[in-house]
Amino acid sequence: MRLGLDVGGTKTDAVAMAPNGTIVARARLATGWGADAVVRTILDAVAALRADPALAAADIRSVGIGIPGRIEPGSGRVEHAVNLGVETLDLAAAVAPVLGVAVRVENDVKAAALGAASLRGAAQSMGYLNLGTGIAAAIVTDGALWRGARGGAGEIGHLSIDPAGPVCRCGQRGCIEALAGGGAVSARWGKPGALPIRDVFDAADAGDPVAVRLRTDLARGVAAAIRVLVLTADVDTVVLGGGITTLGTRLQGEVAAHLDASARESAFLRSLQLVARVEILPVGAPAAALGAALIGAEAAGEREVVSRG
Amino acid sequence: MRLGLDVGGTKTDAVAMAPNGTIVARARLATGWGADAVVRTILDAVAALRADPALAAADIRSVGIGIPGRIEPGSGRVEHAVNLGVETLDLAAAVAPVLGVAVRVENDVKAAALGAASLRGAAQSMGYLNLGTGIAAAIVTDGALWRGARGGAGEIGHLSIDPAGPVCRCGQRGCIEALAGGGAVSARWGKPGALPIRDVFDAADAGDPVAVRLRTDLARGVAAAIRVLVLTADVDTVVLGGGITTLGTRLQGEVAAHLDASARESAFLRSLQLVARVEILPVGAPAAALGAALIGAEAAGEREVVSRG
Incomplete structure (x- = not known):
């Protein structure tokens, strides 16, 4: 199971994606303001998904996070996410030890693009x-x-x-x-x-x-x-x-x-x-959260979602 | 051996490329005006290369042609090459039977881009x-x-x-x-x-x-x-x-x-x-002709120069 989170300025959207790419659980929370509260929101969103009966006994392999701001490719570090009150935050380092799985961070627009492409099929x-x-x-x-x-x-x-x-x-x-x-x-x-x-x-x-x-x-x-x-x-x-x-x-x-x-x-x-x-894109479609889940899976190397250029 | 031609508004530049990608012969001719003269120029350019001692007994595997105008991908047909006096011309069909090898046609800017990338290395x-x-x-x-x-x-x-x-x-x-x-x-x-x-x-x-x-x-x-x-x-x-x-x-x-x-x-x-x-790009660099040779080789399937998108 892959989790994907879309951390927005007001809400955080979280999905759990089965190995076949379908979404089996979804949770939405208000996003906190500032670095500490954003980290708390992410941990809460993961906990909410884990509490979903669809994830009972499921093995969580990765967490992907889409978030506004500049993310140095592959770094897990967020910069200038002004709408979240975050100037700089090493997000992967802050949440991965607590979650105990691979965490990958990507800009939310890139995550939404990948998710939208997947939803369109x-x-x-x-x-x-x-x-x-x-x-x-x-x-x-x-x-x-x-x-x-x-x-x-x-x-x-x-x-x-x-x-x-x-x-x-x-x-x-x-x-x-x-x-x-x-x-x-x-x-x-x-x-x-x-x-x-x-x-x-x-x-x-x-x-x-x-x-x-x-x-x-x-x-x-x-x-x-x-x-x-x-x-x-x-x-x-x-x-x-x-x-x-x-x-x-x-x-x-x-x-x-x-x-x-x-x-x-x-x-x-x-x-x-x-x-x-x-x-x-249909209103309410979980494009960015799904894309984040795909990016997390990419990091773990089990799906061929390669970067180019 | 792969031949590549860059058919320009005034001159046609032609190169012969060895299997390792190096240029072993080059010829330049004035380009004729109008469809028939453009075809004649291409045949003359190939003949000029074939007469080069570097190509003695060489097996010519493909001819790639870079030419201005719109080329429907994979078609070999040129449209609106106004600088050459060509409104429409099925170029591959006109020259391939005479040359007796695979011919591929591509827009000259695309050919130059591929050749420039190859020259830069x-x-x-x-x-x-x-x-x-x-x-x-x-x-x-x-x-x-x-x-x-x-x-x-x-x-x-x-x-x-x-x-x-x-x-x-x-x-x-x-x-x-x-x-x-x-x-x-x-x-x-x-x-x-x-x-x-x-x-x-x-x-x-x-x-x-x-x-x-x-x-x-x-x-x-x-x-x-x-x-x-x-x-x-x-x-x-x-x-x-x-x-x-x-x-x-x-x-x-x-x-x-x-x-x-x-x-x-x-x-x-x-x-x-x-x-x-x-x-x-250095003046006089044979980027478009080299790129055309690479595109001809791509058509023949021996080099992995794939199209995407």
């Missing part, structure tokens, strides 16, 4: 585009994550697509993330609310010109990210995930309108049939 | 960015071309990086190719001359404001293409090739200035050390 290459506070992507081909030479593949949020665009938190102007990242859109909207991107879409529907502008920027940023993934890596499909995708068809319609507009301008883009190549 | 992943009339790239990892789901990986010339930029021949505004493609820069310069890009650089050095603007646009387009390759695929190195790279350090300096400027703006980009990851 298709053999074709896939780009996963995470639309959350920030924008990042990951590429899966032949069932394997494309990590790149230095573990940085998919950091397309910081490609500038407009030299006159808004300043990004990274310092450049017109980054895809500055146009389409949830954090950037919320900051530009500047109004309180638990669901600021939904508020922007609602206000845009009601004709608010600022909201219309923000919604347009968001959609053109997402459309640009899709084009980057297809024109560079020629992934067969781009799967959208992350918090903003809870807008569902409202988001997909805006993005499709931008892709259609560029297809009308350019016969080359038209030939790529981009709208038909975009999917949204 | 490094195992790390590589992006090849071709700066010619148009702008296109190809990615090589583990010694293999990343072709993508539909053979379109690397078509980054038609990513827009400036919605207020010049109109591209593809119909969009601000494509990398509209800023940095030799054809687009020549058209915007609008003055006669055999080496228009060199003329633009010379005039910019002399302070001509239009030339300074065109040189700046060219360099920012190339810098953007380098960022796209590294942020999306995290290739270890980006190798620049194609006609514009005959400008050598004059080009490299302008591009480095743009990469340095974005690194000053953004700690994230600074961390990627982009300037140090860019190389120029």
